[in-house]
Amino acid sequence: xxxxxxxxxxxxxxxxxxxxxxxxxxxxxxxxxxxxxxxxxxxxxxxxxxxxxxxxxxxxxxxxxxxxxxxxxxxxxxxxxxxxxxxxxxxxxxxxxxxxxxxxxxxxxxxx
Amino acid sequence: xxxxxxxxxxxxxxxxxxxxxxxxxxxxxxxxxxxxxxxxxxxxxxxxxxxxxxxxxxxxxxxxxxxxxxxxxxxxxxxxxxxxxxxxxxxxxxxxxxxxxxxxxxxxxxxxxxxxx
Numbered sequence: 001x002x003x004x005x006x007x008x009x010x011x012x013x014x015x016x017x018x019x020x021x022x023x024x025x026x027x028x029x030x031x032x033x034x035x036x037x038x039x040x041x042x043x044x045x046x047x048x049x050x051x052x053x054x055x056x057x058x059x060x061x062x063x064x065x066x067x068x069x070x071x072x073x074x075x076x077x078x079x080x081x082x083x084x085x086x087x088x089x090x091x092x093x094x095x096x097x098x099x100x101x102x103x104x105x106x107x108x109x110x111x112x
Numbered sequence: 113x114x115x116x117x118x119x120x121x122x123x124x125x126x127x128x129x130x131x132x133x134x135x136x137x138x139x140x141x142x143x144x145x146x147x148x149x150x151x152x153x154x155x156x157x158x159x160x161x162x163x164x165x166x167x168x169x170x171x172x173x174x175x176x177x178x179x180x181x182x183x184x185x186x187x188x189x190x191x192x193x194x195x196x197x198x199x200x201x202x203x204x205x206x207x208x209x210x211x212x213x214x215x216x217x218x219x220x221x222x223x224x225x226x227x228x229x
Contacts, residue, residue: 004155034218043118043205044156044220091218094158099146100207100218102155 002027002094006103013080014111021075021106023090028071035064035075036089038105044089048075080110114140116208118221125196125228133191133224135206142208145189147181150203150223159204162189186211196228 003026013019023033031052036044048064050057050073056065063076073090087107091100115138125131135145143164148156160181161169168181178200180192189208193200205223209216 032216036220041122041203041223041225043222044207046217046219049217089155091156099158099161100156104153104155 002030002092002101004090004092004101004103006088006090006106008106009104010107010109012109012111015080015082017080017110019077019080019108021077021088021090021108023073023075023103025071025073025092025101027092028068030068030092032093033064033066033073034091034100035062035073036091038087038089040086047088077108080108082110082112084108085110114138114208114210114217114219116206116219116221118206118224120224121222122225123227125226127197127228128195130192130194131196131226133193133204133206133226135189135191135208135221137187137208137219140208140210141186142189143186143211144208145183146207146218147179147189147191148205148207150205156205159191162191164189193226196226198228201226201228 005024007022034049035047048057050066061078066073087105089105091102094101117136119134145162147159150156159174162181162183164183170176183189206221
């Protein structure tokens with residue numbers, strides 16, 4: 001059974017810092033990995049999708065890397081801003097591929 | 113990206129009543145949709161897979177008679193929490209992928225905060 005772990009559970013930083021959020025998964029036989037952002041009381045916004053054949057994916061100040069063999073992904077946020085404050089979730093396909101298994105998320109607070 | 117719309121975004125109901133939550137794919141067809149539940153500071157947990165024109169598939173431990181799912185069209189799935197109790201209070205989120213693109217991005221609704229009093 002796939003399990004996803006995210007470290008740290010919470011992170012508080014001043015504005016402008018570069019951040020690394022970590023995600024690990026137990027079953028490396030995945031075909032993609034997805035990073036999401038969740039604001040308090042809101043749904044999920046997809047940030048980045050990395051296919052298993054890719055090693056990284058970039059969108060603006062966000063960069064996600066994937067190391068399938070070691071079962072790890074990192075989300076790098078450059079020059080953090082208060083608007084980046086949210087919970088960041090990573091997810092990988094569950095067995096059967098249609099659904100996703102989520103980590104518990106990293107709650108990020110960026111202070112001005 | 114594709115849009116999944118969920119309604120209502122929040123609802124408060126009395127214990128013993130039923131609540132219906134709608135999930136719509138606005139600009140694509142989704143034969144299959146997924147319903148998740150999220151308790152505070154916990155991860156999303158899959159409740160059931162909703163299949164257009166057939167019965168939903170429930171995850172272990174999820175009561176099918178309590179959480180009724182209807183997927184009547186290619187763009188609409190509904191989740192009805194029947195005889196709701198305070199322990200059903202949670203955040204419910206639906207998800208869908210574009211038909212024929214099961215290996216790509218999953219899109220999520222805005223979620224529904226259910227509070228049972």
